[in-house]
Amino acid sequence: MLLEIVSPEAKLFSGEVTSVSLPGVNGSFQMLNFHAPIVSTLKQGAVKIAASSFKFDKDVEDKFTKINDQNYSLDINSGTIEMKDNKVIVLVD
Template sequence: MILEIVSPEAKLFSAEVTSVTLPGVNGSFQILNNHAPIVSILGKGLVKIDAPSFKFSKEVASKFSKVNDHTYTLAIESGTIEMKDNKVIVLAD
């Protein structure tokens, strides 16, 4: 599935991913390939991204923390998520 993470300043990430774990307002939840359509509000926490490979622009690389070769995290204050047609869009603050 495709994951896009956008902040008010810039597009932070856009790539094919295996899964994404998000900090929902009622607890964390995970989205996998072919997940049902969903729209949700996000709370403060970590967005955990699992992917076969990662490429970040120099401007945004410092916002991400490496967990291992296939996992990175991004701290957010709040946001929204939409999953539709195997594409996840995260609008993050």
């Protein structure tokens, strides 16, 4: 699935991923390929991304924490998420 993470300052990430875990206001949840459409708000926590490979822009790479070669996390204060047509868009603060 395609994941895009956007902040008010810049597009932080755009790429194919195998899963994404998010800190929802009603608890954390995970989305996999072809997840049902969803719109949700996010609270402070970590967005965890799993993919076979990652490519970050140099100016935003320092915002992500490497867990291992196939997993990264991004700490957020809040945000919203929309999953539709196997594309996840995450707007973060």
